[in-house]
Amino acid sequence: MTTKTIKVDVLSRVEGEGALLVRFKGNKPVEVKLTIYEPPRFFEGLLRGRSQMEVPDITARICGICPVAYQMSACHAIEDALGVRVEGTLRALRRLLYCGEWIESHVLHIFMLHAPDFLGFDDVLRMAKVYPDEVKAALRMKKAGNSLVDVVGGRAIHPVNVRLGGFYRAPDADGLRALLPELRWGRDTVLATLPWLAKLPFPEFSRDYEFVALRHPDEYPLCEGRLVSNRGLDIAVRDYDVHFVEDHVPHSNALTSRLRGRGSYHVGPLARVNLNFDRLSDDVRRAADAIGFTVPCTNPFKSLLARGLETAFAFEEAIAIIEGYVPPKEPFVAIVPKASTGYGCSEAPRGILVHRYTVDDAGLVVEAKIVPPTAQNQRCIEEDLFALAPSLVDLPHAQATLRAEQAVRNYDPCISCATHFLRLTVEG
Amino acid sequence: MPKRPRVAVWKFASCDGCQLSLLDCEDELLAVAEAVEIAYFPEASRAFGKGPYDVSLVEGSITTPHDAERIREVRRSSKVLVTIGACATSGGIQALKNFRNVRELIATVYARPEYIDTLTTSTPIRDHVPVDLELRGCPINKNQLLELLNATLNGRRPNLPSHAVCLECKQRGIPCLMVTQAIPCLGPVTHAGCGALCPAFARGCFGCYGPSDAPNTVPLAQHFRSTGVDSGTVERLFLGFNANAEPFRTQALRMSLGAEAKPSTSKGES
Numbered sequence: 001m002t003t004k005t006i007k008v009d010v011l012s013r014v015e016g017e018g019a020l021l022v023r024f025k026g027n028k029p030v031e032v033k034l035t036i037y038e039p040p041r042f043f044e045g046l047l048r049g050r051s052q053m054e055v056p057d058i059t060a061r062i063c064g065i066c067p068v069a070y071q072m073s074a075c076h077a078i079e080d081a082l083g084v085r086v087e088g089t090l091r092a093l094r095r096l097l098y099c100g101e102w103i104e105s106h107v108l109h110i111f112m113l114h115a116p117d118f119l120g121f122d123d124v125l126r127m128a129k130v131y132p133d134e135v136k137a138a139l140r141m142k143k144a145g146n147s148l149v150d151v152v153g154g155r156a157i158h159p160v161n162v163r164l165g166g167f168y169r170a171p172d173a174d175g176l177r178a179l180l181p182e183l184r185w186g187r188d189t190v191l192a193t194l195p196w197l198a199k200l201p202f203p204e205f206s207r208d209y210e211f212v213a214l215r216h217p218d219e220y221p222l223c224e225g226r227l228v229s230n231r232g233l234d235i236a237v238r239d240y241d242v243h244f245v246e247d248h249v250p251h252s253n254a255l256t257s258r259l260r261g262r263g264s265y266h267v268g269p270l271a272r273v274n275l276n277f278d279r280l281s282d283d284v285r286r287a288a289d290a291i292g293f294t295v296p297c298t299n300p301f302k303s304l305l306a307r308g309l310e311t312a313f314a315f316e317e318a319i320a321i322i323e324g325y326v327p328p329k330e331p332f333v334a335i336v337p338k339a340s341t342g343y344g345c346s347e348a349p350r351g352i353l354v355h356r357y358t359v360d361d362a363g364l365v366v367e368a369k370i371v372p373p374t375a376q377n378q379r380c381i382e383e384d385l386f387a388l389a390p391s392l393v394d395l396p397h398a399q400a401t402l403r404a405e406q407a408v409r410n411y412d413p414c415i416s417c418a419t420h421f422l423r424l425t426v427e428g
Numbered sequence: 429m430p431k432r433p434r435v436a437v438w439k440f441a442s443c444d445g446c447q448l449s450l451l452d453c454e455d456e457l458l459a460v461a462e463a464v465e466i467a468y469f470p471e472a473s474r475a476f477g478k479g480p481y482d483v484s485l486v487e488g489s490i491t492t493p494h495d496a497e498r499i500r501e502v503r504r505s506s507k508v509l510v511t512i513g514a515c516a517t518s519g520g521i522q523a524l525k526n527f528r529n530v531r532e533l534i535a536t537v538y539a540r541p542e543y544i545d546t547l548t549t550s551t552p553i554r555d556h557v558p559v560d561l562e563l564r565g566c567p568i569n570k571n572q573l574l575e576l577l578n579a580t581l582n583g584r585r586p587n588l589p590s591h592a593v594c595l596e597c598k599q600r601g602i603p604c605l606m607v608t609q610a611i612p613c614l615g616p617v618t619h620a621g622c623g624a625l626c627p628a629f630a631r632g633c634f635g636c637y638g639p640s641d642a643p644n645t646v647p648l649a650q651h652f653r654s655t656g657v658d659s660g661t662v663e664r665l666f667l668g669f670n671a672n673a674e675p676f677r678t679q680a681l682r683m684s685l686g687a688e689a690k691p692s693t694s695k696g697e698s
Contacts, residue, residue: 064445
């Protein structure tokens with residue numbers, strides 16, 4: 001039997017450190033393993049005994065790319081425990097901050113991490129020599145997202161202004177309105193760029209996924225909603241543990257999730273767009289139609305287009321919130337300690353991020369549980385590679401490796417979150 | 429055209445936020461990439477240029493036996509080694525485990541502790557290899573990163589003030605939160621670099637940039653206590669993103685041992 005080995009020591013253009021193994025017998029894949037060797041940092045253990053007020057700041061440090069997601073899930077979970085509701089302008093400000101993170105993270109992934117795979121470049125810097133206008137526009141859109149996080153949150157990475165109950169200081173209206181011209185430019189630019197993105201060479205590949213995302217009665221989901229799927233799941237976030245379970249497998253420093261009795265599921269932009277297409281604006285839906293993007297879309301490589309549509313949504317939403325913004329009387333609602341357990345789930349750029357905390361009467365954390373999106377997608381990524389593997393066997397070595405990496409990058413994996421480097425070994 | 433300096437970016441235990449700061453230099457990124465060859469930067473590129481490198485930027489702390497070996501290889505291949513961020517310069521938030529029982533921690537998070545390979549501590553890079561320059565912050569300030577790159581490539585020392593956040597706050601004319609609202613603030617003992625960000629948002633500094641030069645932590649902690657802040661809160665304040673930085677670590681231990689009233693016997697960093 002012929003022996004073929006493809007080996008990638010470092011998976012690039014992902015956040016974190018991981019490795020991958022695909023083992024063949026002849027032309028048939030018999031084992032696929034996504035190994036996460038990012039060093040464990042034990043956040044859930046370290047949170048015990050800390051003040052509940054510190055949780056948004058500490059959990060932000062799980063991920064430098066999506067700190068706002070951690071802050072939002074943490075705030076909602078603890079507020080759920082305490083019976084606190086954050087409404088009105090403060091709630092809108094949270095959505096606004098989150099829009100900034102979606103724009104920054106999605107544009108980073110579309111143009112700097114994923115598009116180079118489709119266009120045959122090692123990185124965005126090399127891509128910029130051939131596509132300077134597209135890359136410059138991308139950097140400007142990304143900057144608009146970062147500026148939004150900066151103005152609302154205090155800084156683009158690990159914002160300081162988020163607290164339980166709201167914010168330390170409400171942003172002033174003039175500071176926000178000054179962002180409007182760039183946000184409007186960003187909305188128009190991403191919509192105008194979608195046809196270019198849609199012409200990227202997407203591989204023919206699709207799978208029958210169970211998509212899971214939040215669904216809200218009248219909004220595209222960011223911080224709140226019920227957990228729903230295309231196969232009938234429709235539960236309150238509080239019932240997460242009844243329906244989902246995490247396993248610890250030997251090859252990984254992350255826990256991998258599954259739906260009890262059902263197996264893998266798919267979270268992130270593709271899941272959100274498929275389950276919430278009707279919650280997008282007419283303009284964004286028309287843009288989807290114009291590029292031939294129809295739901296349900298089951299080609300994971302086209303998650304890039306889902307990110308593009310969501311970027312347009314995030315610009316629109318941010319503009320609408322700022323246009324209607326009147327600073328709140330108080331920047332936060334009062335937080336009074338109470339022994340209780342609460343759940344929070346928000347839509348990180350990469351998918352649902354679930355937090356659960358038990359806190360005590362002194363306002364200290366007794367127990368913490370954090371389920372990041374990449375841990376939830378890990379099984380799906382492995383299954384995608386398994387399904388993709390037969391088409392890799394006859395490809396030239398370099399091309400097979402690139403295609404496998406690209407398939408992993410479909411999920412914009414944040415391995416720092418899940419606990420970065422990929423080793424792809426194809427043995428046969 | 430003269431040969432461009434070769435830059436490498438390395439990751440150890442961290443959140444990726446500090447290296448992301450480089451990609452967040454949206455206005456400068458393409459110019460930086462003209463001035464230097466970004467030879468090794470896995471978060472951004474599939475091209476892995478081999479060493480030696482003129483400048484290595486190192487993010488993250490050392491938490492595994494494998495990484496303790498890997499940093500030695502990075503040092504051997506780097507002319508100048510710069511650590512970026514609280515993890516690389518002090519051990520980061522994950523250094524909280526230095527104060528805990530690591531076996532218990534592993535069992536708290538993972539169902540199968542036998543699958544996990546980790547050291548009992550999270551330590552800064554300089555505990556393992558010589559470091560030429562360091563950039564503080566959780567995360568670093570991207571303008572300081574550009575200044576550091578610019579200075580290093582032009583053979584001068586970077587202009588990175590080491591006074592306290594307190595001075596930055598005064599320079600901005602922000603009314604003191606401790607004086608006016610009795611909010612505990614680490615500004616008097618924290619290294620500058622953020623521009624007094626938290627006080628500008630009406631919250632006390634929580635020490636992202638680590639200890640300033642000669643931090644006088646004991647009287648500051650005593651002041652917090654005198655305004656009614658409980659000992660546990662003061663201890664946790666020092667046990668933050670730079671918990672393992674010596675002056676903060678010592679002050680936290682003072683609090684936990686009830687030795688908070690002792691006068692300061694030494695000034696300056698260890």
